[in-house]
Amino acid sequence: xxxxxxxxxxxxxxxxxxxxxxxxxxxxxxxxxxxxxxxxxxxxxxxxxxxxxxxxxxxxxxxxxxxxxxxxxxxxxxxxxxxxxxxxxxxxxxxxxxxxxxxxxxxxxxxxxxxxxxxxxxxxxxxxxxxxxxxxxxxxxxxxxxxxxxxxxxxxxxxxxxxxxxxxxxxxxxxxxxxxxxxxxxxxxxxxxxxxxxxxx
Numbered sequence: 001x002x003x004x005x006x007x008x009x010x011x012x013x014x015x016x017x018x019x020x021x022x023x024x025x026x027x028x029x030x031x032x033x034x035x036x037x038x039x040x041x042x043x044x045x046x047x048x049x050x051x052x053x054x055x056x057x058x059x060x061x062x063x064x065x066x067x068x069x070x071x072x073x074x075x076x077x078x079x080x081x082x083x084x085x086x087x088x089x090x091x092x093x094x095x096x097x098x099x100x101x102x103x104x105x106x107x108x109x110x111x112x113x114x115x116x117x118x119x120x121x122x123x124x125x126x127x128x129x130x131x132x133x134x135x136x137x138x139x140x141x142x143x144x145x146x147x148x149x150x151x152x153x154x155x156x157x158x159x160x161x162x163x164x165x166x167x168x169x170x171x172x173x174x175x176x177x178x179x180x181x182x183x184x185x186x187x188x189x190x191x192x193x194x195x196x197x198x199x200x201x
Contacts, residue, residue: 030105033197037096037112039190043183044093051086054139055079061146070152071145078138081131092119109198116191120184128180136173140165 058079065071095115103111119125144165145155155161 029197033105033109033194036190036194036197040096040116040187041093043187044089044096047089048086048093051082051089054082055086058082058142061142065146068145068151071142074138074141074145074152078135078142081135081138106198109194113191113194113198116187116194120187120191132176132180133173136169136176140168140172144168 058075062072062075096112141152144161145152148155148161
């Protein structure tokens with residue numbers, strides 16, 4: 001990369017140049033790229049923690065409700081979806097690690113940009129629109145029935161429970177979509193930043 005190109009890059013991302021050499025600027029560029037990649041890893045890390053926490057909750061509740069078959073089925077379906085999500089998150093974490101091996105910085109970036117573009121803009125990137133309502137229903141039923149300390153069927157016969165679940169579902173779904181969209185916009189912004197840096201290399 002020419003010094004003039006590096007200067008333009010750093011001007012666009014707000015870094016003071018002073019009397020930095022090309023090697024210094026390359027090191028700063030590498031640091032900036034890794035910091036941006038760590039933003040993706042942070043989001044994935046949070047997802048892993050949430051998945052593990054939910055699985056632990058489902059195991060505890062399942063052990064405390066051995067005789068409620070419908071509740072067990074609800075938790076099993078939720079647990080399976082959560083487990084798949086956990087495996088996918090661990091896979092993503094492993095793929096995005098800062099291990100360059102024998103690749104150049106540009107090749108390493110190209111691989112990760114392709115992966116991130118596939119996850120954020122690919123064929124299944126909008127699957128959360130379908131999954132969120134399903135997950136919200138399963139999670140709310142699991143939590144509500146457990147803390148009602150009644151059988152699943154008994155809780156579903158209560159009008160108060162139905163009203164509470166309906167209102168909770170609407171509010172929870174709205175909040176969930178809002179949070180997911182904010183995270184998605186943040187990730188897309190970081191992806192565009194990586195693409196811009198890559199195009200300047």
